[in-house]
Structure formats: C-alpha cells, structure tokens
Amino acid sequence: MTDVSVIGCGHMGSALVKGLARTDTHRVTACDLDTSALEAVEPYCAQTTTDVAEAATAEVVFVAVKPRAIEAVLTGLDLPADATLVTIAAGVPRSFVQSHTDATVIRVMPNLAAETGNMAAAVAWDDPDETVAALLDDLGEWVEIDEEHMDVATALNGSGPAFVYYLIQSMAKAAVAEGMNADAAETLAAQTFKGAAETALRSEESLEALIDAVATEGGTTIEGMEVLWDSDVESVIDETLGAAAERSRELAGGFDDE
Numbered sequence: 001m002t003d004v005s006v007i008g009c010g011h012m013g014s015a016l017v018k019g020l021a022r023t024d025t026h027r028v029t030a031c032d033l034d035t036s037a038l039e040a041v042e043p044y045c046a047q048t049t050t051d052v053a054e055a056a057t058a059e060v061v062f063v064a065v066k067p068r069a070i071e072a073v074l075t076g077l078d079l080p081a082d083a084t085l086v087t088i089a090a091g092v093p094r095s096f097v098q099s100h101t102d103a104t105v106i107r108v109m110p111n112l113a114a115e116t117g118n119m120a121a122a123v124a125w126d127d128p129d130e131t132v133a134a135l136l137d138d139l140g141e142w143v144e145i146d147e148e149h150m151d152v153a154t155a156l157n158g159s160g161p162a163f164v165y166y167l168i169q170s171m172a173k174a175a176v177a178e179g180m181n182a183d184a185a186e187t188l189a190a191q192t193f194k195g196a197a198e199t200a201l202r203s204e205e206s207l208e209a210l211i212d213a214v215a216t217e218g219g220t221t222i223e224g225m226e227v228l229w230d231s232d233v234e235s236v237i238d239e240t241l242g243a244a245a246e247r248s249r250e251l252a253g254g255f256d257d258e
C-alpha cells in the first residue's frame with residue numbers, strides 16, 4: 001500500500017485520483033483549496049484536505065496545480081528528503097521544482113485518460129523509482145524520456161487527447177454529412193480510434209503494414225488514403241504539435257531555478 005497525495009484536484013489531479021482508485025494498492029489523500037473540487041473526488045480517495053501539510057506526509061506527492069500556482073504550492077510544502085515529488089505542470093523545469101524542495105523530483109507529463117487507466121505519460125527522472133513506476137503502471141502506459149523532450153511530450157500526449165477528440169469529431173461529422181445519425185457516427189468514430197490505437201500499441205507490425213492490411217486492393221480504403229497522402233494533413237499536424245510544444249517552451253522561460 002503506497003501513501004500518495006495529489007495536490008490540486010482539478011481536471012488532471014482528479015483524473016489521477018480516480019485512476020489510482022481503480023486498484024486497491026494506494027492510499028490517496030486529495031488536497032485542494034476548492035472544497036467543491038474535493039467533494040468531486042471524495043468517493044475515490046482515503047481522505048480529502050485543504051491543508052497542504054496533511055498532503056506532505058505521503059511517500060509520493062503529485063503536484064497538479066496550474067504552472068502559475070506551482071511556486072506558491074512548493075513554497076508552502078515542506079517535504080522530507082525521502083519523499084518523492086511528482087510534478088506534472090506543463091513547461092515547469094524539474095530544476096525549478098528541485099530548487100524548492102528536499103524531496104526527489106520526478107517530472108511526468110500525463111494525460112486525462114489516467115481516469116480510465118489508459119493514460120499515456122512521459123517520465124523524466126535521474127534514477128528510476130520503482131514506487132512511481134508501479135503507480136504509473138496502474139494508470140496506463142508510460143515511457144522514460146530525456147527532459148529536453150518534455151515540451152514535445154506535452155504536445156503529443158499531454159495536449160494530444162484534445163487533438164484526437166477533434167479528429168474523432170471530424171470523422172463523425174463527415175459521416176453525418178453522408179446522412180448518418182450523429183450518435184451512431186460518434187460511437188463508430190470513437191470506437192474506431194480506440195480499436196486502431198489498441199492494435200497500433202500491441203501489434204509487431206509497422207504502421208505502414210497496418211494501413212496496408214486495411215487497404216484491400218481495388219477497395220475503398222486506398223481511395224481515402226490517396227486523399228490523405230495528397231493533402232497537407234501531415235504538415236497541419238506537425239504545426240499543431242509544434243504550436244503546443246512552443247507554448248510549453250515559452251512557459252518554461254518564465255521559470256528559473258534560483
């Protein structure tokens with residue numbers, strides 16, 4: 001049983017609390033200044049508190065407040081050297097967080113699918129931490145990266161769910177334009193993303209081979225793929241991730257570690 005606290009139970013913090021509640025190997029303290037945020041997570045955790053000192057006794061402390069609020073939280077958080085602080089804030093360097101705490105700092109870029117155990121997370125740490133690795137395993141899939149790639153991870157898997165929702169919506173809209181009922185179109189589009197993602201994750205085949213497997217010779221898929229290959233979709237996606245990554249770099253510019 002790992003004692004975990006989550007400071008900041010808004011969109012991302014509450015997803016972490018709910019995701020951790022899916023297994024019974026954690027004792028979670030949820031901390032927020034906003035009592036309505038705490039009420040929303042109360043059924044999923046051992047205790048809720050508005051007092052950051054109560055959250056400071058956990059073995060692993062997730063800080064899940066907005067980047068602009070992180071300095072105030074760190075200043076009020078007195079963690080011992082044997083604690084681990086996990087920072088998930090976009091654009092906030094690990095060195096900045098480390099300069100405010102004696103705890104070991106691990107930087108993670110998670111996403112909202114933590115709530116359902118389907119999170120994609122990028123992790124930057126000095127040394128692998130088995131306890132944090134086990135927590136992340138419970139929340140979904142994670143990969144270790146160098147911190148210099150955190151800006152692009154923030155764009156790819158942190159912001160990524162929003163981009164994917166947009167693509168699901170676009171495919172569903174196209175089906176509706178062909179006359180399909182909107183609910184049916186959204187279910188089919190979303191489930192198609194889920195199924196394709198599951199295959200992409202589990203298959204040994206390359207993505208090109210997976211496309212080929214769908215595209216029967218003389219069939220329908222190749223007609224659609226020709227449109228995609230001839231379009232500027234790839235460069236638009238490149239710009240989309242580029243803009244989000246650039247914003248992460250801009251945010252980082254507002255923090256220094258002194």
Ligand SMILES: NC(=O)C1=CN([C@@H]2O[C@H](COP(=O)(O)OP(=O)(O)OC[C@H]3O[C@@H](n4cnc5c(N)ncnc54)[C@H](O)[C@@H]3O)[C@@H](O)[C@H]2O)C=CC1
Pocket residue numbers: 007008009010011012013031032033034037052064065066067069072073088089090109110111112158159
């Ligand atoms: N929303 C998302 O999809 C993702 C967010 N993140 C990161 O997670 C962090 C939180 O983002 P969101 O959940 O979207 O923001 P949010 O605004 O939904 O939640 C922030 C929460 O922190 C609480 N808070 C503020 N000051 C506090 C304090 N001093 N003590 C305790 N609680 C305090 C607020 O009351 C609020 O409930 C950000 O740093 C963001 O970069 C990372 C990955 C994905």
Ligand SMILES: O=C(O)[C@@H]1CCC=N1
Pocket residue numbers: 090154158159
């Ligand atoms: O939009 C944001 O800044 C946060 C970080 C990644 C996803 N949401």
